[in-house]
Amino acid sequence: MAELLYRIGRFAARRHWAVVGAWLAVLGITVVTYLSFAGALSSNITLPDTPTTRVSQQLERDFEGAGGGNGSIVAETTDGTALTTAQQRELAALFDRVAEVESVADVSDPFATQEQLDASAKQVADGRQQLDDGLAKLKAGQAQLDAGRTALAEQRQLAREAGTLAAVRPQLRAAEQQLDDGQAEIDRQRAKVDEQVPQLEQGATLTELSSGFRTVSEDGSAAVANVTFDVSTNEVTAEVKTEIEDIVAGAGIEGVAVHPSQDIAQTVPSILGPGEIAGVVVAAIVLFVMLGTVLGAALPLVTALLGVGVASLASLSFSGMVEFVSVTPVLGVMLGLAVGIDYSLFIINRHRRQLMQGATLHESIGLANGTSGNAVVFAGVTVIVALLALNVTGVGFLGLMGTVGGVAVLVAILMAITLTPAILSLAGMRILRRRERERLETGERAHDDEITDRDRPMSSTRAWTVLGLGVAALLVVAAPATQMRLGLPDGSTQPPDSAGYLAHEVQAKKFGEGSNGPLLVVADLPSAIGKDDVVAEQAALGEQIGNVWNVEAVVPIGASKDRSALAFQVIPKGAPSSAATAELVQNLRTLTPETASGADATLGVAGNASAGIDISDKLSDVLPTYLALVVGLSLLILVLVFRSILVPLTATLGFVLSLLAAFGGITAIFQIGFLSDLFGVHAPGPVLSFLPIIATGILFGLAMDYQLFLVSGMREAYAHGAPARVAVQHGLHAGRSVVTAAAIIMISVFAGFIFSHDATIKPIGFGLAFGVLLDAFVVRMLLIPAAMHLLGEKAWWLPRWLDRILPDVDVEGAKLERSHPVHEEQVDERASAPAAR
Template sequence: MAELLYRIGRFAARRHWAVIGAWLAVLAVTVVTYLSFAGALSSNITLPDTPTTRVSQQLEDDFEGTGGGNGSIVAQTTDGSAFTAAQQREVLALLDRLEEVDSVSDVSDPFATQDDLDASAERVADGRRQLNDGLGQLRDAQAQIDGGRQLLEDQRAQARRDGTLAAIRPQLEDAEQQLDDGQAEVDRQQAKVEEQAPRLEQGATLSRLSSGFRTVSEDGSAAVANVTFDVSTNEVTTEVKTEIEDLVADAGIDGVDLYPSQDIAQTVPSILGPGEVAGVVIAAIVLFVMLGTVLGAALPLVTALLGVGVASLASLSFSGMVEFVSVTPVLGVMLGLAVGIDYSLFIINRHRRQLQQGADLHESIGLANGTSGNAVVFAGVTVIVALLALNITGVGFLGLMGTVGAVAVLVAILMAVTLTPAILSLVGPRVLRRRERERLAAGELTHDAAITDRDRPMSNTRAWTVLGLGVVALLVVAAPATQMRLGLPDGSTQPPDSAAYQAYDVQAEKLGEGSNGPLLVVADLPGAIAEDDVLAEQATVGEQIGDVWNVEAVVPIGVSEDRSALAFQVVPEGSPSSESTAELVQNLRTLTPTTASGGEATLGVAGNASAGIDISDKLADVLPTYLVLVVGLSLLILVLVFRSILVPITATLGFVLSLLAAFGGITAIFQIGFLGDLFGVHTPGPVLSFLPIIATGILFGLAMDYQLFLVSGMREAYAHGAPARVAVQHGLRAGRSVVTAAAIIMISVFAGFIFSHDATIKPIGFGLAFGVLLDAFVVRMLLIPAAMHLLGEAAWWLPRWLDRILPDVDVEGAKLERSHPVHDGPHDEPHDEPVDGPVAERPGAHVAR
């Protein structure tokens, strides 16, 4: 591979205009394919074959008018007073216009709905009063009849004593007949009351259960209209949502504010905003400080931006055929910018050092491409493998995110090993500072590979101290991760000035937190029921649902066509992302209510809150498997690269520590709210459900990048005869400047996304930036050198049988360096005597690979 990359580098250097033109042509092709085939991005995250999707499908198939997606329009008077009649008319006129939008099947009238709810409750109350009055009248009538019968018996007994019974018998019989007729009427009325009482009680039960559900606030100042679509929420196009938003924005109702809910107001996040641009600017400053020339600093930025353009446009060209979640291209941009700048920087840095050692321009470009470029390819492939492994999770949108990210990294690699050499050839010696060019012209060459007194190893005490304190610090930072909850962003996490947040806030304040995330519950009955039994079953099952903890209201919304299932809307007391709502979903799914006929019903739950819980549970289940896969892959790759057992183990343990600490930081800020104001987190909530698994894949690849570029220098020095502990310091000194710059650049690029207005992008940007910060500066530059110092010679131990079967990957291109030397080599130059022993390659020393 190193020899091939050497040839590619020399070819690109000699044919720089052809290479540059070819990449520009590729960019033009991707622009054309994007404009021709790109489709709309989805802002909804869904998973097939989850409990929620199965219930949603059942609603769509068996319940007329309940299977489509929905959102809401929230209206609020600006002065907090009740809606006037004129304002209500204007709001209803707007709702009528919304109903004419494509894909909208119905828009509810919140005022009429609330009137119906109030009227229904009043009718139930009136019915119960009438029933009670009727029962009172029947009791009075029965008492009169019973008194009449007693009077007749008394008269009959008196007549018998007086001997006048025969004379008054006809009168007594007439009176008795009248009492019998009265009793019959009372019995008929009693039977009628007994027949009506259960239905009235069932109605009263349903009225009581639904009393917590409102479409207009009690003070009359806020109203919520439900917008029902004829397709599922994730199938509603951006054009439809935009049209609804525009109609709402242009309504202009005097004294009324209107807000579409998050299901409608969600928009695709911008790929490059002010924060992202600031990150690129910081990267440019770091490049200029390190390289000292404007041309040198601009080169990695140009290649990275061009690579991002090619990768993003190429990926989005398939969005017309495959559903893209809106965050997917943003992840590709994050990775493309970060690794694109870093990979180009590694090659440029190697080229600059070789030029200062007296190498010919084209030869130096080829060698830099074959050595650092070889390491870039290997490191990049590691990142690609980690990202593509996301496809094994079985989560479609996550696998697609990994694939798009892998494409961005692949393009960054290709850019680094082709376009970077071409531009280096075009720039020529101007990639060096003027002072460096002057020294080179005067014949002053540098040989920075020699072992010197600066490579004196640290003391064992210092190594133990650094290792102990570092591990403890990472564990402390990781502690909040033990409380991590996973979820999806809701309206409360949106920017405070957004329509989605305003809609959420009004509903929470005026109608209760649970109104922002009602659940849809389907009760499958033991069998089909008669039409006359529907109300009884709704009341019986609904009452048991209402008895579950944290239920605010239960509203019957439908019966299946074959009357074998009932549908309810359940309003929780807590917000959609609260722990109590998650617990409610689980409790409802395990509840088996008894039906009116004595059987047992089974419950299924759907709705936005339920969908978020299902997605989070699914991702939480696959995370351990993915983590084991990535850790195992890490060990195998590092054993192959460093031909050691203990180096891969320490590297992998360091990665796990930095990953857990990154999870702890994410949990502390975005879930607990620590330093929330600093990072724009105004409403803490669950951690983005797919963030841990995405961060695991990306941070693994980047951690291996830094491990490779630092430890390979240590191994090279050890292979050339330096004592193990001296080699640790020498490799650290040789690689830390470029790794420091690369890490700062990557952190800057990722951190730029922290200030995105999108609640999905913000935690991803922070998690990656914080993870790189910990891994590069704590693990790779502190813990790994300390651990390797303490291991000493044992760090490079490898069983002989394993050494024989492992292929020689030559990641650093050492063989290429020997066949294409820049000069006679640093070890043939005068150098200071090393601290711990001779530098000359000793018998039995490892061959540099």
């Protein structure tokens, strides 16, 4: 591989304009394919075959008008007073206009709905009062009859004692018949009441259960209109959502603010905002400090940006055929920028060193491509494999994110080993500082590969101290990860000035936290029921659902077409992302309520809150498997590269420590709220459900990059005869500066995304930046050298049988260097290079 890359580098140096032109042509082609085939991005994250999707499919299949997606439009008076009649009429007209938008099946009138709810409650109250009045009259009538029978009995006894019973018997019989007729009428009235009692009690039960559900706030200052689509939420196009947003934004109702909910107002995150640009600027400053010339600093940025353009446009060209989650291209940009700059930097840095050692231009480009370029390819392939391994999780959107990220890294590799050599050829000797060029012209040569006094080993006491303190510090930082909860962003995590956030806050304040995440519960009955039995079953099942902890309201939706299932809307007391709501979903799914006939029913739960819980549970289940796969891959690759058992073990343990510490930092800031204001987290909540698994794949690949560039120098020095502990220091000193610069660049690029307005991008940017910070500066530059020092010669131990069967992977291109020594007399190619000054 090293020899092939050497030839590629030499070819690119000689045919620089052809290579540059070819990449520009590729960029042009991707622009054309993007414009021709790209589709809309989705803001919804869904998984097939989860409990939520199965219930959603059942609703769509078996219930009339219940299978479409939902959103809401929230209205609130700006001064907190009750909505006037005129304002209500204008809002109703606004909702009618929204109902005319394509894909919108219906928009409820919250004022009419609330009137119906209030009328139903009044009807039940009136019916109960009439029942009580009727029962009171029956009781009074029964008392009169009982008194009449007592009086009649007394008259009969008196007549018997007076001997006049025979004379008064006809009158007594007439009175007794009159009493019997009265008793029969009371019995008929009581039977009639008894028939009405169950229906009234069922109505009262349902009214009480749904009393916590409102569409107009109790103070009358806010209203919520439910928007029902004729397709599922994730199938609602961006154009439809935008049209609804435009209608709402142009409402112009005086004294009323109207906000679409997050389900409608979700936006696609910007790929390059102010924070991201600031990250690139920091990277440019680091490059200038590292390389010392504006030209040198610009070169990695140009290649990385061009690579990001090619990779992003090429990937998005397939968005018309495959559903892309909106965060997917942003992840590709994030990775493409970071590794693109770093990979180009590694080759440029090697090229500069070789020029200062006396190599000719084209030969130095070829050697840099064959040595550092070889390491870049190997490190990049490691990142790609880790990203592509996301496909084994069985989670579609995660696999696509990994694939897009892998494409970005692949393009970055190709850019580094082809375009970088071409531009280096165009730059000529100007890639060096003026002072460095002047020293070369006087015949001075650098000899920075030699072992010197600075490579003196550290003391074992220092090594133990660094190792102990470093591991303890990482474990302390990792501690919050034990409390990590996973979830998806809701309206509360959106920017404070966004429509989704404002709608969420109004609903939470005026209608309760649970109104932002209602659950859909379907009760499967043991057998179909008759039409007359629906209300009784709704009351029986609804009452048991309402008794579950953390339920605010239960509203019947209807029965399935064959009446074998009943649907309810359940309003939790807690927010959609709260632990209490997650517990409620699990409790409902395990509940087996009794039907009115005494048989057991089974419950299924759907809704946005339920979907988020299912996705989080699925990803939590696959994370250990993926982590085991990545750790196993890490061990195999490192054994192959370093021909050692203990070096891969220390490297992998270091990666696990830095990964857990990164999880701890993410949990502390984004879930617990530690330093949340500093990072713009105004609503701490569950950690983004797919962040741990994404971070595991990406940080693994990047950790192996830094391990490779630092420890390969140690191995090379040890292979050339340096004592093991001296080799550790020599390799650390040789690779420290470039790895430091590369890590700072990567951290700055990732950190630029922390200040994104999007709640999905923000934690990803922080997690990757913090993970790289810990792995590069704590694990690779402190813990690994300390562990290697303590291991000494044992670090490079490898069983003989394994040594014989392992292929010799010359990652750093040592064999190429021996066959093309830098100091050997070579043909002077500088004459063909651009002027040095």
